[in-house]
Each structure stands twice: as C-alpha cells, then as structure tokens.
Amino acid sequence: MVTLSNRLRQISPGGEDGWDIFNRARALEAQGIPLTDLTVGEHDIRTHPTILSAMAEAAHAGQTGYAATAGTADLRARIAARVSERTQVPTTQDNVLVVPGAQMALFTALMGALEPGDPVLIPDPYYATYPGTVRAAGGRPVALVTRPKDGFQPTRAALEAAGDARAVLVNSPNNPTGAVYGPETMHALADAARDRDAWLISDEVYDTQVWTGAHQSPRALPHMADRTLVAGSLSKSHAMTGSRLGWLIGPADAIAEMATLATYTTYGVPGYIQAAGCHALSLGAAFEAEISAPFLRRRQACLDRLDRQQVVRAIPSGGAMYLMLDIRGAGLSAPDFAARLLDQHRIAVMPGDSFGRAAAGHIRVALTLPETRLLPAFDIILSFAEEMRP
Amino acid sequence: MVTLSNRLRQISPGGEDGWDIFNRARALEAQGIPLTDLTVGEHDIRTHPTILSAMAEAAHAGQTGYAATAGTADLRARIAARVSERTQVPTTQDNVLVVPGAQMALFTALMGALEPGDPVLIPDPYYATYPGTVRAAGGRPVALVTRPKDGFQPTRAALEAAGDARAVLVNSPNNPTGAVYGPETMHALADAARDRDAWLISDEVYDTQVWTGAHQSPRALPHMADRTLVAGSLSKSHAMTGSRLGWLIGPADAIAEMATLATYTTYGVPGYIQAAGCHALSLGAAFEAEISAPFLRRRQACLDRLDRQQVVRAIPSGGAMYLMLDIRGAGLSAPDFAARLLDQHRIAVMPGDSFGRAAAGHIRVALTLPETRLLPAFDIILSFAEEMRP
Numbered sequence: 097m098v099t100l101s102n103r104l105r106q107i108s109p110g111g112e113d114g115w116d117i118f119n120r121a122r123a124l125e126a127q128g129i130p131l132t133d134l135t136v137g138e139h140d141i142r143t144h145p146t147i148l149s150a151m152a153e154a155a156h157a158g159q160t161g162y163a164a165t166a167g168t169a170d171l172r173a174r175i176a177a178r179v180s181e182r183t184q185v186p187t188t189q190d191n192v193l194v195v196p197g198a199q200m201a202l203f204t205a206l207m208g209a210l211e212p213g214d215p216v217l218i219p220d221p222y223y224a225t226y227p228g229t230v231r232a233a234g235g236r237p238v239a240l241v242t243r244p245k246d247g248f249q250p251t252r253a254a255l256e257a258a259g260d261a262r263a264v265l266v267n268s269p270n271n272p273t274g275a276v277y278g279p280e281t282m283h284a285l286a287d288a289a290r291d292r293d294a295w296l297i298s299d300e301v302y303d304t305q306v307w308t309g310a311h312q313s314p315r316a317l318p319h320m321a322d323r324t325l326v327a328g329s330l331s332k333s334h335a336m337t338g339s340r341l342g343w344l345i346g347p348a349d350a351i352a353e354m355a356t357l358a359t360y361t362t363y364g365v366p367g368y369i370q371a372a373g374c375h376a377l378s379l380g381a382a383f384e385a386e387i388s389a390p391f392l393r394r395r396q397a398c399l400d401r402l403d404r405q406q407v408v409r410a411i412p413s414g415g416a417m418y419l420m421l422d423i424r425g426a427g428l429s430a431p432d433f434a435a436r437l438l439d440q441h442r443i444a445v446m447p448g449d450s451f452g453r454a455a456a457g458h459i460r461v462a463l464t465l466p467e468t469r470l471l472p473a474f475d476i477i478l479s480f481a482e483e484m485r486p
Numbered sequence: 487m488v489t490l491s492n493r494l495r496q497i498s499p500g501g502e503d504g505w506d507i508f509n510r511a512r513a514l515e516a517q518g519i520p521l522t523d524l525t526v527g528e529h530d531i532r533t534h535p536t537i538l539s540a541m542a543e544a545a546h547a548g549q550t551g552y553a554a555t556a557g558t559a560d561l562r563a564r565i566a567a568r569v570s571e572r573t574q575v576p577t578t579q580d581n582v583l584v585v586p587g588a589q590m591a592l593f594t595a596l597m598g599a600l601e602p603g604d605p606v607l608i609p610d611p612y613y614a615t616y617p618g619t620v621r622a623a624g625g626r627p628v629a630l631v632t633r634p635k636d637g638f639q640p641t642r643a644a645l646e647a648a649g650d651a652r653a654v655l656v657n658s659p660n661n662p663t664g665a666v667y668g669p670e671t672m673h674a675l676a677d678a679a680r681d682r683d684a685w686l687i688s689d690e691v692y693d694t695q696v697w698t699g700a701h702q703s704p705r706a707l708p709h710m711a712d713r714t715l716v717a718g719s720l721s722k723s724h725a726m727t728g729s730r731l732g733w734l735i736g737p738a739d740a741i742a743e744m745a746t747l748a749t750y751t752t753y754g755v756p757g758y759i760q761a762a763g764c765h766a767l768s769l770g771a772a773f774e775a776e777i778s779a780p781f782l783r784r785r786q787a788c789l790d791r792l793d794r795q796q797v798v799r800a801i802p803s804g805g806a807m808y809l810m811l812d813i814r815g816a817g818l819s820a821p822d823f824a825a826r827l828l829d830q831h832r833i834a835v836m837p838g839d840s841f842g843r844a845a846a847g848h849i850r851v852a853l854t855l856p857e858t859r860l861l862p863a864f865d866i867i868l869s870f871a872e873e874m875r876p
Contacts, residue, residue, distance in 0.1 A: 101601050228746075
C-alpha cells in the first residue's frame with residue numbers, strides 16, 4: 097500500500113493539538129445548540145457591499161482570465177504606497193508580491209528563507225499555524241517561551257541566549273496575546289536576526305488594530321529592510337477574511353525570486369479579487385478605523401468589568417481583536433477552565449495552551465461578537481472564575 | 487547579507503527556460519504592437535455572466551468569511567458526483583479537496599507523496615510547470631522522453647526500463663501535444679506506478695476536450711483508486727481560468743491528511759468562488775460542450791489546411807486546445823522557427839523545446855483565437871514553413 101510522505105504527516109502531529117475546544121464548539125453548532133463562540137478571529141460583520149460591488153464589476157468587465165502571478169500592477173502599487181506611508185520605508189511595487197492571504201505569505205517567506213531542517217525562532221505564545229507552517233516549508237520551529245510578567249514580550253536576554261536560527265518569526269500586534277511590541281522589543285528582535293544573519297519575518301496583519309502605543313514594523317528599523325519579510329493582508333483591516341487577499345513585502349530581488357514559487361503553487365490571485373482589494377484600499381483610513389472600532393470599544397468594556405473583581409486579570413496588551421486573560425487565580429488549568437465553561441455555560445474560548453507553552457493558565461477571548469452577546473458572556477466568565485476559585 | 491534558500495533558487499533554474507518567445511510576445515504587446523498570439527492556453531471568451539452573477543449573489547448574501555479549508559460541503563459533493571458520473575468510480579466528498587486551481591492540486595499531491603529527493607517520472611513533452619512543481623515540493627523530476635512516431639505516448643517498454651520513482655505524473659489529454667492516452671498507454675502507466683509502489687498523479691484538466699477516442703482516468707483502472715491522485719479544475723471546462731478553482735481527488739485518508747496542508751498555505755478558497763463553482767457545475771454537460779466546441783471546430787479547420795501541403799505535419803492528437811505541429815521539414819529548429827515567425831509575421835507560437843526535450847522540431851499552436859484571426863495566421867505559418875524549406 098502506497099503511503100503518504102512522513103513530511104506531510106509531521107507537519108501537524110496528531111493527538112492533543114489545542115483545537116479540542118474549538119472543534120467541540122463547531123460540533124455543538126452543527127447540532128444546532130446555541131453557543132456564545134468567542135474562539136474565532138473573525139469579524140461579526142461581512143465584507144462591505146461597496147467592496148463586493150467593485151469585485152462584481154471587475155468580473156463582469158472581463159477580469160476573469162489569468163492575472164499576473166505576482167499580482168496586478170495596480171494592486172502592487174497601491175500596497176506599496178500604503179506600506180510607504182505607514183512605515184516611512186520607501187517601497188515600490190517591486191517590493192510587493194500579492195498572494196492569496198497572509199498565511200500563504202508566511203509559507204512563501206519560509207520557503208524562500210529556509211533550507212530543509214533550518215531552525216526558526218518563534219516567540220511563544222504564537223499564532224496556532226506557525227509551527228506547522230515552518231514544518232510545511234521544511235524547517236524546524238524553535239519556541240522562545242516568553243513570560244506573563246513581561247507581558248509575553250521576548251526579552252533581549254532571552255533572545256541572546258537562544259540558539260541559532262535561519263529566521264525569526266514575529267507577530268505584533270500579537271495573536272493570541274494582543275501584545276504590541278514597542279521599540280525596545282523590536283530592536284532586540286532585529287538584533288537577534290542580524291546577529292544570526294537570519295531573516296526577520298514579520299506578520300503584521302493586525303497593524304490597524306493598535307489601541308495603545310504605536311505599531312512598529314521591524315522593516316523600518318535601521319538596516320533591516322534588506323532582511324525583513326513582512327506578511328500583510330486585507331483580512332483583518334477590511335473584514336475580507338474569506339477573500340484570501342494578502343501580500344509579502346521584501347527586498348526586490350527576493351520578491352522576484354519568491355514570485356516564481358507562485359507559478360508552481362497558486363498561479364496567482366483572481367483578478368477580480370485584486371480589483372476588490374484596490375477598491376478597499378482606496379477607501380482610506382476612515383474606513384479602516386470603522387472596521388477596527390468595535391474591537392477597541394469591546395476591549396474597553398471588558399477591561400472595565402475586570403476592574404470590578406480580583407480573580408481574573410488581563411495581561412497588558414495594546415492591540416488585535418483578542419483579550420488574553422490570566423485565569424490562574426481560578427485554580428483550574430486553562431483547558432479544564434475552557435471545557436467546563438463550554439459544558440456549563442455554552443461559552444467557547446481558546447485555552448492559552450493552544451498557542452504554545454507560555455500561555456498556560458490563560459484563556460484567549462475573541463472580541464468578535466456584538467456587545468449584547470459578548471458582555472453578558474464576559475460577566476459569566478468572571479463569575480465562573482470566582483466560583484471555581486479554591 | 488542574508489540569502490535566499492538554494493531550494494527556492496533551484497526550483498526554476500535561470501537561463502534559457504523555453505519562455506523566450508512567450509516573454510517577447512508579452513513585451514511586444516506591452517509596446518502596443520499588434521500580434522497574433524497563439525501561445526496561451528486560455529479561452530478567447532470570458533467567464534459566463536451567469537456564473538459571475540452566482541458569485542456576486544453569494545458574496546452579497548454573506549459568504550465572505552473563512553470557508554472550510556477543505557472546501558464547502560456543497561462543492562465537494564458536486565465534484566464527487568461529477569467524478570462518479572464521468573469515471574464510474576464511487577466518489578464521495580471525503581475523496582475531494584477543493585484547492586485554488588489544479589496547479590495547487592499538483593503541488594499538494596506532490597507534497598503528500600514525496601520525501602525530499604524522491605524521483606518523479608514525467609512523460610516528456612510535459613506541461614511547462616511540472617519539473618518546477620516537483621522541485622518546489624522537494625522532489626527530483628525525471629523525464630521519460632517519448633517519440634513523435636509513438637504520438638508522444640509513453641510505451642510499456644520505456645516505462646519498464648525507467649528507473650525508480652515515488653510518483654508518476656500523467657497528463658491526458660496532454661498539454662502540449664494534445665495526445666489522448668488510450669487504455670493501453672494508461673494500463674502501462676498504471677502498471678509502472680504499481681510496480682514501483684508509487685503514486686500515480688493524473689492531471690485531467692482537459693477532460694472535457696476530447697475529440698477522438700475517450701478520456702480514460704487512470705483512477706478507474708482496477709486497483710488504482712487507492713494510489714491515484716487526480717487534479718481537476720473548472721479553468722478549461724468552464725472558462726474560469728482566473729478564478730483559481732480546482733480540486734484533488736484521492737483516497738479519503740490521503741485527502742484528509744492533505745487537507746491539513748491547506749491550513750498552512752492557502753487557508754482555503756473564497757466561499758463565493760466555491761458558490762460560483764457550484765453554479766457552474768449545475769449548468770451541466772451542454773454548457774461544457776459549448777465551451778469546448780470552438781476548439782474542436784478550429785482544430786478541424788487547421789487539419790483541413792494541413793492536408794493541402796507537405797511540409798508541416800500534425801502529430802496524431804485527440805484533445806485539448808492545442809495542435810502540435812512537426813516542422814522538421816522546414817529545416818529550422820523550433821526556437822528559430824518561432825523566433826523568425828514572430829519577427830517576420832508577428833505570430834507567436836511555443837517551440838516544442840519549451841516542454842522538455844522530446845518535442846524538439848515541433849511547435850505548439852494554441853487554438854485560442856477566433857477563426858477569423860487563427861486561420862489566416864495558420865496559413866501564414868504553413869507558407870512560412872514552405873519558404874524556409876531547404
């Protein structure tokens with residue numbers, strides 16, 4: 097009997113993979129059982145009709161054939177202008193590769209950076225796909241465990257003590273913690289990459305969701321544009337998750353070589369989706385603020401509620417559509433806490449353990465439901481933690 | 487200075503890569519120089535408005551969030567029903583993985599089949615992306631050179647004499663030759679895969695464009711469903727090239743494992759495109775016949791013209807949107823023939839050398855322009871060959 101490659105099997109090792117609560121929530125929903133689902137990093141609104149109309153118009157106007165595999169000139173230029181404006185790093189369309197979503201940008205960046213077996217340093221907690229993406233690209237993920245007391249930010253000392261790496265994979269604002277890395281952390285990460293002659297791969301998909309401090313792209317630090325690959329997307333900024341429209345930013349020669357990979361994988365992105373992306377970007381900063389505003393508002397309402405009790409604490413965070421809560425005071429492990437919360441109250445949250453080792457004792461609450469549903473559920477989470485307290 | 491991986495650089499070795507004529511044609515077009523472009527495997531029509539309307543309706547109805555990474559249940563079921571009906575192999579949605587285009591299906595299949603360095607046997611001539619796709623997935627392409635006198639079909643003797651392989655990559659109807667592999671060839675290929683305990687990867691994107699004989703899917707041969715992975719797509723059958731909607735068919739357990747790869751690469755296909763695909767499939771066989779009819783008609787008109795001269799001969803072919811012409815009688819290499827044809831007559835065709843070694847002395851003519859443009863250009867190709875004859 098012919099078998100699948102070990103490589104494929106090892107991308108996503110079986111067993112307890114942190115998605116147990118998520119999968120149980122999906123199963124309950126499939127049975128029609130009402131649920132307050134705070135697991136998913138996706139807006140509670142749909143893509144704006146004006147963007148969808150732009151897509152339909154482009155399709156009906158004939159943009160239905162093969163598009164240039166690196167992206168249309170129009171979209172690449174608009175993305176370049178946006179990145180130039182937001183980071184002050186001169187960026188042209190030759191620095192931009194359009195891909196079907198930031199996840200494909202990360203895969204492409206890792207395929208470009210790694211020889212088989214190369215180590216990749218990943219601050220832990222991390223977005224759940226990172227280790228598997230590194231393995232899919234033939235590399236070896238190495239978690240750099242951060243501490244709650246450091247706000248889950250990697251320290252210079254820890255980075256200096258870490259082993260060799262061919263790439264450092266960074267995500268700020270961070271999923272799952274919401275941490276926004278300030279200049280000190282980013283400088284330490286940049287130095288860690290430079291000291292190892294490694295690539296810095298920066299996932300910046302939450303860069304329009306920064307509530308305190310400012311977004312710092314490591315590409316904008318001195319001498320870093322030549323070794324930084326930035327993954328971006330319209331998913332979170334423009335509520336276009338399902339359209340799979342993202343990009344990779346990097347040195348022009350690296351982007352040109354990585355564009356060839358698209359010929360052998362996705363063969364480009366639909367032209368009408370790229371036209372929709374052009375229209376979305378043309379809507380400007382006011383539109384983006386409108387998309388992100390609910391998360392800031394909900395975050396504040398949740399933080400206000402935390403002030404009224406002593407068991408659950410928020411870790412210091414400044415961005416993204418999540419709150420990471422320290423529930424160690426409740427005396428349960430995070431998976432147990434989440435499982436019992438789901439069983440007893442039909443509220444689904446992600447255990448911190450789903451995102452590496454560092455966030456044990458924490459849960460991630462996605463702020464992705466309207467206040468009328470989020471806040472009553474949040475109150476139940478707090479009172480449940482109080483009840484559980486030993 | 488940090489460098490890109492050798493692996494990426496080796497996917498697509500530089501230098502003369504067979505795309506010289508194609509790239510020169512693009513450059514002329516970009517300068518506004520009128521050209522008869524017979525290089526591109528893409529319809530001269532756009533995607534039908536009824537399919538685009540179905541897409542727009544699904545998008546406006548809210549299918550803009552993350553879709554299931556393996557594909558929507560509706561589309562997987564429709565593809566399974568189609569494959570069952572066309573091949574008589576029982577197929578359920580568990581045998582179907584929806585991916586953004588058949589190219590991604592091939593990449594996924596190869597990632598699933600190969601350990602790094604594994605050899606993949608590819609009948610030559612082959613579709614131009616095959617060797618790079620094998621290399622992108624970490625494998626080693628091994629060309630099996632076929633002969634014009636065999637109609638560019640691999641023989642049992644050649645297959646038996648070939649070396650070890652972890653996968654055999656098959657394409658019928660064939661791009662570039664138009665060859666349709668009959669039962670004898672397919673049985674030989676199936677035996678070659680079975681003898682090596684290898685996967686048979688079958689690219690069947692032209693399966694609605696069969697003019698003589700019948701399409702034979704190797705998955706339908708005895709005991710082959712367990713080791714065959716079929717790449718399919720709506721690109722050619724429904725004139726949806728730019729929508730990037732394809733699938734991979736295989737054993738349910740293999741499909742389930744390969745679906746995990748999507749989590750780390752494309753993260754699925756837009757739901758509204760999948761809805762468009764459902765609508766496209768609902769249009770039935772009459773619609774598909776309408777899409778493929780022009781290629782049959784144009785092929786016959788070209789073959790009629792070939793009967794009136796002696797220099798250029800068509801190789802026996804039975805499908806796809808191309809004619810492969812033997813121009814050895816003109817006394818020029820195919821790249822020289824194509825270059826002079828482009829210079830003197832502004833007609834662009836692909837030299838057979840673009841598709842491996844076996845089709846040297848041949849050119850591929852894409853039947854992808856209306857007769858009013860195709861046939862005068864075809865007449866010029868024939869008279870040009872006559873002029874060149876020593």
